[in-house]
Amino acid sequence: MSEREFVIPIGPQHPALKEPESFLFTVDGEVVVDVEPRIGYNHRGIEKAMESRNYIQNLYLTERVCGICSNAHQTAYTGAVEEVGGIEIPERAKYVRVFMQELERIHSHLLWLGVAAHEIGFDTMFYYVWRDREVVMDLLEEVSGNRCNYAMATVGGVRRDLPRDKYPKWHKMLDKLAERTNYYIKVASTEKTILERAVGVGYLGKEDMIRLSGSGPNARSSGVPCDIRKLTPYLIYDEIPFEQIVVDNGDVLGQVLVRTLEVVEAVKICKWVLDNIPEGEIAVKFNPLQRLPEGEAVYLVEAQRGELIHYTISDGRNMPYRHKIRAPTLGNIPSLVERLKGGYIADIPITIAGIDPCFSCTDRMAFYDEGKDKTWTWTEGELSRYRKEWYSR
Amino acid sequence: MSNPLTTLVAVLFFPGFSFILTYALWCQWVSRKAAARLQNRQGPLHTGWQGTLQPLADFIKLLVNEDITPAAADNPVFNYSPIAVFAIPLATFLIPIQSLTSLRGWEPIASFEGDLIIVLFLMSVVILAVFLGGWSSGNIFGAVGATRAALMMLAYEIPLSLVAVGPAILAGSLQISKIVDWQVTSVNAFLGAPNIQGLAVAAVLLIGVVIYLICLLAELELRPFDISEAETEIVHGWQVEYSGKKLALLNAGHDIKMVLAAALVTSLFLGGPAGPILPPFVWFILKTTFCVLVLTNMSVLFARFRIDQMVAGAWKYLVPLAVLQVMAVVALSGVI
Numbered sequence: 001m002s003e004r005e006f007v008i009p010i011g012p013q014h015p016a017l018k019e020p021e022s023f024l025f026t027v028d029g030e031v032v033v034d035v036e037p038r039i040g041y042n043h044r045g046i047e048k049a050m051e052s053r054n055y056i057q058n059l060y061l062t063e064r065v066c067g068i069c070s071n072a073h074q075t076a077y078t079g080a081v082e083e084v085g086g087i088e089i090p091e092r093a094k095y096v097r098v099f100m101q102e103l104e105r106i107h108s109h110l111l112w113l114g115v116a117a118h119e120i121g122f123d124t125m126f127y128y129v130w131r132d133r134e135v136v137m138d139l140l141e142e143v144s145g146n147r148c149n150y151a152m153a154t155v156g157g158v159r160r161d162l163p164r165d166k167y168p169k170w171h172k173m174l175d176k177l178a179e180r181t182n183y184y185i186k187v188a189s190t191e192k193t194i195l196e197r198a199v200g201v202g203y204l205g206k207e208d209m210i211r212l213s214g215s216g217p218n219a220r221s222s223g224v225p226c227d228i229r230k231l232t233p234y235l236i237y238d239e240i241p242f243e244q245i246v247v248d249n250g251d252v253l254g255q256v257l258v259r260t261l262e263v264v265e266a267v268k269i270c271k272w273v274l275d276n277i278p279e280g281e282i283a284v285k286f287n288p289l290q291r292l293p294e295g296e297a298v299y300l301v302e303a304q305r306g307e308l309i310h311y312t313i314s315d316g317r318n319m320p321y322r323h324k325i326r327a328p329t330l331g332n333i334p335s336l337v338e339r340l341k342g343g344y345i346a347d348i349p350i351t352i353a354g355i356d357p358c359f360s361c362t363d364r365m366a367f368y369d370e371g372k373d374k375t376w377t378w379t380e381g382e383l384s385r386y387r388k389e390w391y392s393r
Numbered sequence: 394m395s396n397p398l399t400t401l402v403a404v405l406f407f408p409g410f411s412f413i414l415t416y417a418l419w420c421q422w423v424s425r426k427a428a429a430r431l432q433n434r435q436g437p438l439h440t441g442w443q444g445t446l447q448p449l450a451d452f453i454k455l456l457v458n459e460d461i462t463p464a465a466a467d468n469p470v471f472n473y474s475p476i477a478v479f480a481i482p483l484a485t486f487l488i489p490i491q492s493l494t495s496l497r498g499w500e501p502i503a504s505f506e507g508d509l510i511i512v513l514f515l516m517s518v519v520i521l522a523v524f525l526g527g528w529s530s531g532n533i534f535g536a537v538g539a540t541r542a543a544l545m546m547l548a549y550e551i552p553l554s555l556v557a558v559g560p561a562i563l564a565g566s567l568q569i570s571k572i573v574d575w576q577v578t579s580v581n582a583f584l585g586a587p588n589i590q591g592l593a594v595a596a597v598l599l600i601g602v603v604i605y606l607i608c609l610l611a612e613l614e615l616r617p618f619d620i621s622e623a624e625t626e627i628v629h630g631w632q633v634e635y636s637g638k639k640l641a642l643l644n645a646g647h648d649i650k651m652v653l654a655a656a657l658v659t660s661l662f663l664g665g666p667a668g669p670i671l672p673p674f675v676w677f678i679l680k681t682t683f684c685v686l687v688l689t690n691m692s693v694l695f696a697r698f699r700i701d702q703m704v705a706g707a708w709k710y711l712v713p714l715a716v717l718q719v720m721a722v723v724a725l726s727g728v729i
Contacts, residue, residue: 008532008537123693124693346620
């Protein structure tokens with residue numbers, strides 16, 4: 001480190017990060033020279049807890065992995081379990097799941113847009129976006145009864161139907177969302193101070209993005225077409241006419257454009273679902289005591305933040321032998337580090353927020369000795385002994 | 394200074410410290426409420442009528458809060474700079490408000506030839522206190538914020554001072570109350586016999602007001618120039634280690650600086666307390682509140698600039714424009 005350089009710690013507590021994650025920035029004046037990310041501050045033991053609960057109880061655990069993409073996690077979980085069990089869900093349930101997934105995408109992307117505006121100090125836009133986001137929150141509440149953690153999917157279908165008499169009202173709400181989002185696209189791409197803070201900030205080209213294997217809107221803003229809904233369609237995404245949004249800006253403006261255009265596209269999907277949803281049952285019966293055959297399954301879902309992977313192994317009981325969740329943010333951290341290098345201190349918050357990070361869903365705990373390159377595990381008893389020793393010091 | 398008692402009352406009550414503090418808290422409420430309504434929020438609502446007492450409640454609450462001084466920041470510079478940030482604008486405010494008392498036939502307590510220079514100088518000294526306070530706080534964010542505050546001063550200080558000199562050249566005096574008098578007489582003359590020169594002067598001064606307001610946004614650390622305290626980037630920058638009484642003083646100092654800026658705009662460009670029908674006091678309050686509203690409106694319209702963008706923009710556009718404006722003023726002052 002030269003004499004002009006010094007280290008700024010950002011996180012695990014910092015107003016720009018709503019979740020615990022640490023970044024050590026080596027800066028030269030106002031320019032970032034090097035970044036050292038450190039993940040793993042939050043361990044909730046959800047994967048372990050799932051191994052001792054049955055498949056219905058696990059629905060509520062998976063939903064609580066993340067507050068914002070709760071439905072994406074549930075969709076991926078139920079999809080993986082149904083694949084292991086060979087359960088065929090009714091056609092109408094697939095439409096309802098897609099409807100929920102796209103509503104959640106709208107709410108998440110609008111939330112992100114507000115946060116991004118706040119990070120560049122444009123609080124007025126933040127308040128306006130969040131006001132308009134209330135429309136989709138109301139819609140979600142009307143459909144499921146909740147503003148987050150909708151508890152809509154279940155193994156074998158969905159738990160609530162979409163009542164047909166509400167469709168005209170929902171169409172109107174969706175139209176309003178599309179209209180407001182188009183307005184924000186116009187604001188974000190013409191307002192001078194936003195462009196000053198967004199164009200060229202946190203740039204990462206297509207080649208680098210492929211090399212660092214980013215996913216979701218983060219990768220699509222650098223021109224990599226990686227939408228799981230197009231690549232390996234699940235549910236009924238192969239029947240729905242929709243565009244995969246890919247721009248090649250590679251900077252924060254590209255991320256704004258990808259997400260806002262995806263909101264418009266998601267509104268179209270929701271309207272298409274409401275127009276084309278078939279009549280019929282919404283779920284097949286699934287008993288909590290029902291055993292699944294031995295086997296394993298991987299289910300990919302395009303969550304709002306990128307590629308969400310749920311991997312489940314069944315050993316023939318009514319609970320999973322192992323369930324592994326890979327949240328999209330984990331795949332986006334290498335590209336985030338590359339985006340941060342060479343930028344200004346002032347651009348750190350918006351660049352980190354640019355990948356729409358969800359660190360708490362990403363974090364797992366593992367023991368690793370860097371010097372000896374060794375990993376190990378601890379039992380509950382060993383952990384509690386360690387705790388007692390630590391606090392009696 | 395005929396009667397010491399009158400002078401004491403003037404310093405302590407009206408137009409002295411009590412009035413200034415009350416008025417600063419009022420302007421904070423106006424600014425917060427206006428910003429909230431522009432951003433589709435409610436703003437202060439519960440303390441007093443429509444939350445008018447909220448700034449006072451915040452001030453008192455901070456005064457009784459625990460005052461934590463980190464070990465690394467335990468030095469006189471850190472401890473005394475909030476007092477400077479609070480006291481300097483408070484003392485400076487007496488000067489532009491003199492124009493108000495002079496119209497009512499009261500004895501001015503601090504009005505003399507060259508007081509405009511003193512005001513501009515003292516307003517710059519505040520930034521020095523800010524820099525020292527942030528730098529001595531022993532915090533990396535405080536140091537970055539302090540450097541940014543100093544860098545910003547290099548950018549906006551020159552156009553700010555240049556433009557403030559414009560009305561002084563036209564009035565032929567560096568005394569704020571005389572500048573106000575000049576505005577009143579020349580506006581009356583213009584209304585009596587409208588001419589093209591008067592319009593030209595007004596147009597040139599309008600450019601001056603715009604430059605002045607932009608520089609004031611930077612001076613007051615309002616958006617888009619709240620770079621030195623950017624909450625999401627450097628956690629309130631130079632203020633990061635201040636708490637309790639010191640933070641209360643810093644906030645009050647900021648409010649006083651805001652009304653001081655509004656009073657300067659009013660005195661230099663808007664004719665001070667002069668106006669028809671209503672008494673001068675009401676005109677002064679109306680005009681300064683209007684300036685506060687304009688500043689608030691400008692500050693909610695934009696995203697925050699980066700420090701390099703701000704400095705480059707100021708030297709590319711504001712400084713040349715301010716120089717041109719002063720040249721135009723000099724040329725015009727020969728005409729009228």
